Amino acid sequence: MITRDELRTIAQNGIWKQNTSIAQILGLCPLLAVTTNAVNGIMLSLATIIVMALSNVAVASLRNLIPHEIRIPVFILIVAALVTVIDLLFNANLHELYLVLGIFIPLIVTNCIVLARVEAFAAKNPPLQSTFDGIFMGVGMLWTLALLGGMRELLGSGTLLGGIDMVFPSMQPIHILPENYPGFLLALLPPGAFILLGCMIACKNWLDARAALRAKLKPPSPVATAGCH
Amino acid sequence: MSSTAKEFSAAGMAVRTAAILFVFVIIFTGMLSGAYQWTKPSIEASAAEEKMKLIDEVLPRSEYDNKLLEDIVVLPPTAELGLADTSSVYRARKGGQPIGVVFETVAPDGYAGKIRLIVAVRANGVLAGVRVTQHKETPGLGDYIEVKKDKNKARPWITQFTGMSLATVTDKDWKVRKDGGRIEYYAGATVTPRAVAKAVNKAVKWSEANRDRLFTEGVTR
Numbered sequence: 001m002i003t004r005d006e007l008r009t010i011a012q013n014g015i016w017k018q019n020t021s022i023a024q025i026l027g028l029c030p031l032l033a034v035t036t037n038a039v040n041g042i043m044l045s046l047a048t049i050i051v052m053a054l055s056n057v058a059v060a061s062l063r064n065l066i067p068h069e070i071r072i073p074v075f076i077l078i079v080a081a082l083v084t085v086i087d088l089l090f091n092a093n094l095h096e097l098y099l100v101l102g103i104f105i106p107l108i109v110t111n112c113i114v115l116a117r118v119e120a121f122a123a124k125n126p127p128l129q130s131t132f133d134g135i136f137m138g139v140g141m142l143w144t145l146a147l148l149g150g151m152r153e154l155l156g157s158g159t160l161l162g163g164i165d166m167v168f169p170s171m172q173p174i175h176i177l178p179e180n181y182p183g184f185l186l187a188l189l190p191p192g193a194f195i196l197l198g199c200m201i202a203c204k205n206w207l208d209a210r211a212a213l214r215a216k217l218k219p220p221s222p223v224a225t226a227g228c229h
Numbered sequence: 230m231s232s233t234a235k236e237f238s239a240a241g242m243a244v245r246t247a248a249i250l251f252v253f254v255i256i257f258t259g260m261l262s263g264a265y266q267w268t269k270p271s272i273e274a275s276a277a278e279e280k281m282k283l284i285d286e287v288l289p290r291s292e293y294d295n296k297l298l299e300d301i302v303v304l305p306p307t308a309e310l311g312l313a314d315t316s317s318v319y320r321a322r323k324g325g326q327p328i329g330v331v332f333e334t335v336a337p338d339g340y341a342g343k344i345r346l347i348v349a350v351r352a353n354g355v356l357a358g359v360r361v362t363q364h365k366e367t368p369g370l371g372d373y374i375e376v377k378k379d380k381n382k383a384r385p386w387i388t389q390f391t392g393m394s395l396a397t398v399t400d401k402d403w404k405v406r407k408d409g410g411r412i413e414y415y416a417g418a419t420v421t422p423r424a425v426a427k428a429v430n431k432a433v434k435w436s437e438a439n440r441d442r443l444f445t446e447g448v449t450r
Contacts (some may be wrong), residue, residue, distance in 0.1 A: 066253075068245050073250060081258075083262060084261055084264070088272070091275070092271040092272050095275045189267045
């Protein structure tokens with residue numbers, strides 16, 4: 001079973017304290033490639049939530065059977081098999097959803113967040129906690145990617161929710177800035193994503209430092225980041 | 230010297246670890262192949278459905294009664310159609326009588342590379358329809374060749390090929406207006422419609438030249 005406190009800690013870690021994108025700085029490759037608009041960011045995050053919840057629960061259930069020395073190859077095996085199975089099942093049974101989310105599922109292969117959470121959390125915790133960890137890590141990724149995608153889109157082309165017509169054919173992107181907005185290419189290119197992500201990390205650190213100051217505590221030491229992209 | 234059974238020699242440890250890894254590999258590979266086998270029929274069905282959706286746009290389903298997707302001839306790479314790979318020709322029949330063929334062709338000289346087209350030609354040589362399946366033409370300028378991007382929803386540009394045939398349209402007319410023909414185009418992008426017109430013309434000529442062979446040849450399995 002899971003206690004309220006445990007759930008709260010997991011949620012806080014996933015959504016803010018250990019947010020994959022702005023605290024752990026993991027999974028930058030899909031982050032840069034996909035967040036040219038908010039819709040893409042949200043779709044990739046949804047696909048990641050599904051994959052992470054399932055891979056976490058699979059690894060957590062098998063954790064006592066996996067020898068420590070070969071855990072990484074076994075984790076990779078489990079995650080890769082799961083991603084492929086999910087991809088196939090989506091394609092076969094939820095074809096409409098697959099047409100929308102499908103292109104994002106293979107992208108998760110380039111995303112080390114899944115392996116990172118499996119190694120850091122699911123390998124040491126029971127299945128239920130691990131499932132929630134996967135979901136909340138994904139939720140943290142969801143709002144960050146949506147915000148980053150929204151900012152890039154607004155700065156780059158003056159719209160919001162571009163690409164929504166791929167998800168809901170009846171909806172149209174919203175033009176926030178005037179039609180004749182010339183566009184700001186940098187925001188749409190990967191360097192722009194790095195710059196905006198940097199601004200978001202700075203904001204998070206500033207908010208954390210302010211909160212720590214108010215609590216009359218030392219600012220938290222930055223979370224150590226893994227060497228993975 | 231320890232008395233517990235848990236301690237292994239280095240070699241024993243290696244064997245044990247390898248055995249565990251092997252078991253995991255077997256289980257998950259089994260899971261993968263199971264999922265693949267189980268989902269294969271419905272994945273193939275939806276892929277066929279998507280193909281049919283495209284074919285429906287160039288040749289209405291009411292015009293034939295055979296299983297179009299199964300009545301195919303596989304073509305070797307065909308230079309006349311700009312195809313560097315093998316491709317399939319789908320044959321439509323009604324009551325055993327030839328109705329038309331649906332096949333792929335490529336316009337190699339688009340403004341931004343190749344333009345892939347699907348073409349349906351009736352047995353009497355009249356074009357039943359043309360659609361663009363893949364292109365990289367300039368968005369907002371040359372992409373009107375795609376029905377979805379064409380601003381003229383009532384009569385999209387690509388539909389003007391429907392009903393054309395070598396008997397009714399001469400080679401001289403089978404060109405964009407700028408080149409002295411009768412094919413309309415939108416100002417600003419001439420290279421794109423020129424490439425499409427040329428490819429469609431070649432495709433019709435090819436199907437005329439190969440008509441008998443296409444309809445009589447046995448189904449490629």
